Amino acid sequence: MLKNGARLQSQVCETQIIVVRAGTTGGALTCGGAPMIELAGTPGAGLSLAPDAAGGTAIGKRYVDAADTTEVLATKGGAGSLALDGVPLAIKSAKPLPSSD
Amino acid sequence: MTISLILDMATSAHGERGAFTVDGTTVTFDELGHLVAAVGSELQDSGAKHVVFLGHSGLELPVLLFASAQAGLPFTPVNYRLGDRQLSDLINRVDGAVVVVDPDVTASFTDVSAPILSAHVLLKAARTRTDLLPSVDIDPDAPAVILFTSGTTSAPKGVVLRHSHLLSYVMGTVDFGSAESTDAALISVPPYHVAGMGTILTNLYAGRRMVYLPHFDAGEWLALARDEKATSAMVVPTMLERIVQSLQGAPAEIPSLRSLSYGGARMPRPTLEAALVAFDDVGFVNAYGLTETSSTIALLGPEDHREALSSDDPAVRMRLGSIGRPVPGVEAVIRTADGDPAPLGEQGELWVRGPQVSGEYMGLGSVLDPDGWFPTRDLAYQDADGFLFVVGRNDDTIIRGGENIAPAEIEDVLVHHPSVQSVAVVGIPDDHWGQAIVAAVVLEVGADPDPEELRQYVRASLRGSRTPDRVIYVSELPSTATGKILRKEIVANLVASAQS
Missing domain, CATH: 3.40.50.12780 (ANL, N-terminal domain)
Known part of the structure; x- marks a missing residue:
């Protein structure tokens, strides 16, 4: 179960994320085909980037599921792409606000 | 994080x-x-x-x-x-x-x-x-x-x-x-x-x-x-x-x-x-x-x-006088003195809520209500299209003869007078009205209007009860570095000079 504010890392690339909205899903968040783990955790041995999940994750971008209930922010980019329950997350288009201060 | x-x-x-x-x-x-x-x-x-x-x-x-x-x-x-x-x-x-x-x-x-x-x-x-x-x-x-x-x-x-x-x-x-x-x-x-x-x-x-x-x-x-x-x-x-x-x-x-x-x-x-x-x-x-x-x-x-x-x-x-609409993640509501949501267009206190809102003071704790709302102490209203307007600080409200008057309402009129460079309107203690309205005006260089002319200028656009009881001229208005006017200093000076 994802939690708001949780920081997770990929086990197969440099990607790190923050959970912005955890939604109601009990699903597993993966990056590069492997489940994401706590920032303090140690990546499992023998895991490697899955070729069908190697589209990459970009720093500073927000990613959402199709229902727009789960949202994460990439705090570090990497070679793996994000998915929830096997379904790839999409980049959320930003609605730019004018600079205010 | x-x-x-x-x-x-x-x-x-x-x-x-x-x-x-x-x-x-x-x-x-x-x-x-x-x-x-x-x-x-x-x-x-x-x-x-x-x-x-x-x-x-x-x-x-x-x-x-x-x-x-x-x-x-x-x-x-x-x-x-x-x-x-x-x-x-x-x-x-x-x-x-x-x-x-x-x-x-x-x-x-x-x-x-x-x-x-x-x-x-x-x-x-x-x-x-x-x-x-x-x-x-x-x-x-x-x-x-x-x-x-x-x-x-x-x-x-x-x-x-x-x-x-x-x-x-x-x-x-x-x-x-x-x-x-x-x-x-x-x-x-x-x-x-x-x-x-x-x-x-x-x-x-x-x-x-x-x-x-x-x-x-x-x-x-x-x-x-x-x-x-x-x-x-x-x-x-x-x-x-x-x-x-x-x-x-x-x-x-x-x-x-x-x-x-x-x-x-x-x-x-x-x-x-x-x-x-x-x-x-x-x-x-x-x-x-x-x-x-x-x-x-x-x-x-x-x-x-x-x-x-x-x-x-x-x-x-x-x-042009609006503060616009809330940013993402922030909710805003205008409440009457009873705490009920104010009808559209009516003035009340602006309350806000959101993850960026602290509302907490060192040594005093949080002033958020149980649902997380913060009272800004700003008096505001919202128009039909959702634009918010702040009319002044709640604490600055002048109560003259039982009527609540926002200083900004009078200031917004006076600042358009050609002789007026800047103005602050304050309430001072008054035996008859409870509070009297005083407009402290900084004049444009070279201007020298009769104070009565400025009073009549306000009367022409606002109700009589909103006409300043007195207009005084000052060389500058005391303010903070960000331009917030220090009204309590103006009031203190007026009260001190009345007593001396």
């Missing part, structure tokens, strides 16, 4: 880009990151529990903000211009502080037991340091910044902004890395103001270089904006007023400038209209926020400004 994440992300995405320019010297994001780690290590070694800073806007400011976070300590920039007694009192209220002083400021605080450190000495020691300590791991709900309010209505209160509040503000309102490599923001707000903190966090996150102008002067502001090819800037109303005055009707001619935001106090309408003409291809942004809300919570954007300026519809034109 702390505000350190903002600097980490910015350095890893565009480390070689310029981050800050002070006096023509630019420091890159990488250089800033390195300096922060070194100063943070020094602060960890110092054993301090809190960092207080007395100084101008300069490289020391962002370095100390992030170095404090690196060391897991709250950061408090203080107004160095305060008197000895007040400054000593504020510093003594901060537990376990180390006071870092910019040697370029003359600050007087004789009665302080906290250790005092020169900013230059600290940065010099940091630059030669070889062993960098890792960041102290702290909770996202730990205090990041404590700012003292300007104290226009009461003694200054220390507002507690936690890492989570500031991160929510930045990540909720700014698109990471959205600035072009050629972007530059010209910063002239004071360091101890919430906008002085907000501007560092939001511009770093956007990847935008900041250019500091520590001592505001209209001519220098215009020259620096041209020299540094500023693409955005933030000013308080008194600064914009001086810029417009210095231009004397000429266009501003800063071809690089795309965005000009203002906030911190109410903007006089004639100043805004003149500025929209002088900066005719610039996008204007009215940013409304409080210290307690981690800076901006509502915005009136560029299109809203231009649409209002060119509209024949009085309701649309009125929007």
